[in-house]
Amino acid sequence: MGLWETRVVPHIVDRSCGIPQLDPLREQACAGLRGQVVEIGFGSGSNIGRYPASVTEVVAVEPSDVAWRLSAARRAGSSVPVTRVGLDGARLPLADASVDTALVTFSLCTIPDVASALAELRRVLRPGGSIGFAEHGLSPDASVARWQHRLDGLQQRLFGGCHLTRDIPALLESAGFTVERLEQSYLPGPALSRPWGYLSAGLGVPSSRYAGQRSHP
Numbered sequence: 001m002g003l004w005e006t007r008v009v010p011h012i013v014d015r016s017c018g019i020p021q022l023d024p025l026r027e028q029a030c031a032g033l034r035g036q037v038v039e040i041g042f043g044s045g046s047n048i049g050r051y052p053a054s055v056t057e058v059v060a061v062e063p064s065d066v067a068w069r070l071s072a073a074r075r076a077g078s079s080v081p082v083t084r085v086g087l088d089g090a091r092l093p094l095a096d097a098s099v100d101t102a103l104v105t106f107s108l109c110t111i112p113d114v115a116s117a118l119a120e121l122r123r124v125l126r127p128g129g130s131i132g133f134a135e136h137g138l139s140p141d142a143s144v145a146r147w148q149h150r151l152d153g154l155q156q157r158l159f160g161g162c163h164l165t166r167d168i169p170a171l172l173e174s175a176g177f178t179v180e181r182l183e184q185s186y187l188p189g190p191a192l193s194r195p196w197g198y199l200s201a202g203l204g205v206p207s208s209r210y211a212g213q214r215s216h217p
C-alpha cells in the first residue's frame, strides 16, 4: 500500500463518511445494538455517540492505524468503552457465539474478502444476535449501475479498494443472514452523484436454515 492509501485516504474517508446526510443511516444501523458489539471497519469512529444505551462495550476491527488514531478524540469522549481487537474483518480473533450484536457501516464496500468477513460475523454472533448495517452499493437502476461498473476500477484505485458495485442485501443473504429491516434510497444530491449514493441500511439476523457456517479457524 502506498502513502496515498495509508496516509491520505483515512482523512478523506473521515470527512466524506462524516457528512450529516449519513446520520439517519447510522442511526438506523445502530438502533438494534445491545450488549457487546463487534464493529468491523471501525474507521475513525463515526458511530461513536450513536450506540444505544443498551450497548455495554464495542470491540473494534480496523486495519488502518491512521484511522484508529483519528478516532482517538471520539473514543476519549465515548460513554461506551471501545477496544481495538483486530485488523481484518475476515479473521476475527473472537470465539464462536461470543458477541451480542454486530455493526458495519460503509465498510462492506471496502473489505477485500467481504464474504469471509460476513461469515465471521455470523460465526461470532450469539443466538438471538443481529447485525446493523448502513452501506452504499449497487443501484437497481440499470443506467446508474452501468456507470457504477464503469467507475468501479478507478474508485478502487483512488479510495482504498472501495467498490461501487457490491449488492449489500445480496451479500448479507449469501452469508446466511435474513435482512429483516431494509431501507434503500439515494443520498439527496445531483443525479451525477448517484453511482456513489445508493444507500442500504437496516438489520440482519442469522438465517435459521443456513448450513454454511464455518467453525473458528
Ligand SMILES: C[S@@+](CC[C@H](N)C(=O)[O-])C[C@H]1O[C@@H](n2cnc3c(N)ncnc32)[C@H](O)[C@@H]1O
Pocket (backbone or CB within 6 Å): 013, 017, 018, 040, 041, 042, 043, 044, 045, 046, 047, 061, 062, 063, 064, 067, 087, 088, 089, 090, 104, 105, 106, 107, 110, 111, 112, 113
Ligand atoms: C469507508 S471506511 C468506513 C469507516 C467507518 N465504518 C464509517 O462508517 O465511517 C472503510 C473502513 O474499512 C476498513 N477496512 C479495510 N479493509 C478492512 C478489513 N479487511 N477488515 C476490516 N476493516 C477494513 C478501512 O480501513 C476503513 O477504515
